[in-house]
Amino acid sequence: MTVKTSHVATGSADHGIGQRFRNAGKALVRYKWFYLMMLPGILYFIIYHYIPMGGLLIAFQKYNLSKGIFGSEWVGFDNFRTVFSSPDFPNLIKNTLIISVYRIVFNMVPDVLLALILNEIRVQWFKRAIQTITYGPYFLSWIIVYGLVFSFLAPDSGLISTWWRDHMGETLNLLTDKDWFRPILILTDIWKSTGYGAIIYLAALATINGELYEAAVVDGAGRWRQLWHITLPGIREVFVLLLILRIGHIMEAGFDQVYIFLNARVYEVGDIIDTWVFRRGIENLEFSVASAVGFFKSVIGFVLVVAANKISKKLGGSGIW
Structure with a gap:
């Protein structure tokens, strides 16, 4: 049975x-x-x-180009010890985190504000014109953006620097000033990416049920109360999603922009992990050390994304999974 x-x-x-x-x-x-x-x-x-994740094996090897991945000598965690014992590493971590946090704090708010302003504009041709003007810089490379900044802030020939020298009698050299390096990074990033970020929030605003606004008007709610009780809750999930994704990239800090704006006089405040890896891995051909740093960044990013997702769910959000 x-x-x-x-x-x-x-x-x-x-x-x-x-x-x-x-x-x-x-x-x-x-x-x-x-x-x-x-x-x-x-x-x-x-x-x-x-498929490229197989290259992470290099982080545990003394990689040799002629021998390849499978023929190179295994050295265990020696590359990680080299990275963590570097005298530059604490400052690299500090600069990377500071610039990344600045980007998250100061770049996400302008995206939301621009989207809310555009959402309130009722003249369609004017709205489309503002969208086009603010979205255009997103397609410019950082080389072009740096060229524009240089034309304004170059010590001898920049428009702003020349005006300052003629009227104040002082030489203005903001591009090599440690106190101005990070603000210039954030301001140029806001100018370049705010239009694109606003489009994402505009798409979220378009999904809000119009009947909610009609009911609010019937109840006597003004524009500010509608904004606070309907509009902002309507884009909260998108804001949290983008925040979690940005937290996952907190160890990157925008290599393209930083590398182009970086110079020897601002290394103390501007040298980040990716620029250091570029010099060690590409210029000095230390591929194993660069791979070890990439592996370290990936682990940190994964942990931060998982933690941010759990915190979002506990606070009543949906998270990303």
Whole structure:
């Protein structure tokens, strides 16, 4: 009797597995065009994000270009010891975290403010014009942005520097001033990326049910109360999502911008982990050390994303999973 029951249970399990495979096959055929459209994105992540993860093995090797990954000598955690024992490492961590936090604090708020302002504009041609003007800088490379900044702040020929010298009698050299390096980074980043960030929030604002505003008007709520009780809660989930994603990249601090704006006189406040890795890994060909730093950054980013997601859920948010 026991054997018979066992066969029945096994048959039921096999039948259930087979049914799931058949349902999956039917769904694959039914939604084949959706899966086909997903295929380029899936291949992109596999080729450019997952396969290169095999290169993390270099972090535990004394990598040699001629021997390759499988022929290089294994050294365990020696590369990590080299990184952590570097006298520059504490300052690199400090600069990276400060610049990243500045970006999160001062860059997300302008995105929301611009989106709220555009959402209140009723003249459509004017709204589209403002969107175009603010969104345009996003397509400029940091090389071009630095060229624009240099044309204003160059010590001898910049427009602002020349005006300051002619009227104040002093030489103005903000590009090599340690006190001004980080503010210049943040201000230029705000100018470049605010328009793009606002579009994301405008899309979130478009999903808010218009009947909520109508009901609020009937109840006598003014524009400020509608903003506080309807508009801001409506974009809260998007704000939290973008905040979690930014926290996951807190160890990067924007390599492209920092590397272009960086100079020897501001290394103390501007040298970040990525610029140090670039010098060690690319210029000095110390690929193993660079890979070790990348591995370290990935682990920290993963931990921060998981922690931020859990905190968001405990505070009543949805998180990203």
